[in-house]
Amino acid sequence: MTDAIIQTENLFKTYGSGAAETHALRGATLAIPRGAFCAIIGPSGHGKSTLMHLIGGLDRPTSGSVRIDGAEIGGLSSSRLARLRAEKIGFVFQFFNLLGNLTAEENVAAAMMFAGVPDKAQKERARQLLELVGLGHKLDSRPKELSGGQQQRVAIARALANDPDILLMDEPTGNLDSEAEAEVLAAIRDLHRQGKTVIIVTHNPEIARQAELVIEIRDGRVARAGHAASALERIAA
Numbered sequence: 001m002t003d004a005i006i007q008t009e010n011l012f013k014t015y016g017s018g019a020a021e022t023h024a025l026r027g028a029t030l031a032i033p034r035g036a037f038c039a040i041i042g043p044s045g046h047g048k049s050t051l052m053h054l055i056g057g058l059d060r061p062t063s064g065s066v067r068i069d070g071a072e073i074g075g076l077s078s079s080r081l082a083r084l085r086a087e088k089i090g091f092v093f094q095f096f097n098l099l100g101n102l103t104a105e106e107n108v109a110a111a112m113m114f115a116g117v118p119d120k121a122q123k124e125r126a127r128q129l130l131e132l133v134g135l136g137h138k139l140d141s142r143p144k145e146l147s148g149g150q151q152q153r154v155a156i157a158r159a160l161a162n163d164p165d166i167l168l169m170d171e172p173t174g175n176l177d178s179e180a181e182a183e184v185l186a187a188i189r190d191l192h193r194q195g196k197t198v199i200i201v202t203h204n205p206e207i208a209r210q211a212e213l214v215i216e217i218r219d220g221r222v223a224r225a226g227h228a229a230s231a232l233e234r235i236a237a
């Protein structure tokens with residue numbers, strides 16, 4: 001695939017050593033096209049989060065390679081990798097990880113501090129991003145004053161702070177009720193429409209149905225990759 005924004009080749013990740021050794025990934029090879037809406041599915045404990053960490057450069061593989069935009073990230077120094085991550089990738093996790101004593105606006109602005117954006121521009125962009133996820137009226141609210149769906153939308157606005165091409169989301173609706181989930185999914189779909197590559201780990205068949213590419217992870221490998229319909233048939237079977 002020529003225009004893959006992310007490619008992994010024979011990715012292995014082993015945690016611990018000796019008796020405590022866990023083989024979280026055992027040769028995962030995949031390619032995700034630029035601009036795709038990709039769902040990662042599979043049973044709990046089979047390596048999905050590990051894969052997301054490696055794809056996002058948050059951790060390094062035991063062996064194998066990860067390419068982002070065609071560039072192998074294994075050879076990068078920690079600081080180069082951190083910069084690439086900040087420029088190209090936004091992360092959203094199951095637990096929103098917002099800072100409790102900061103407002104929504106401050107939480108989003110904080111993500112721009114390291115990119116050297118001036119104070120005033122940080123606030124301006126934070127407001128725009130919060131409007132984009134439908135929270136223009138909650139700029140001054142602290143996380144505890146927001147619903148779960150709203151908190152997760154703040155987390156999405158924060159992930160967009162440095163205008164990344166790629167959004168990596170690890171069960172972003174796993175902690176939400178169905179109404180909040182619909183709210184967050186609408187925001188995610190909008191971002192995909194605007195051209196972001198969205199990679200989302202999910203247990204929700206409805207989300208997988210909407211994805212263009214479904215990658216099923218089993219035992220640390222790609223058990224199947226293809227269109228939603230075929231993957232879902234397999235789950236149902």
Ligand SMILES: Nc1ncnc2c1ncn2[C@@H]1O[C@H](COP(=O)(O)OP(=O)(O)O)[C@@H](O)[C@H]1O
Nearest residue numbers: 015016022024043044045046047048049050051
């Ligand atoms: N930091 C870690 N240290 C040790 N073992 C880990 C760590 N992270 C994950 N694991 C183990 O690796 C395996 C895969 O975990 P994970 O990637 O979180 O799976 P999933 O996201 O599919 O539930 C599990 O057996 C898990 O216990």
Ligand SMILES: [Mg+2]
Nearest residue numbers: 048049050170
């Ligand atoms: Mg996980």
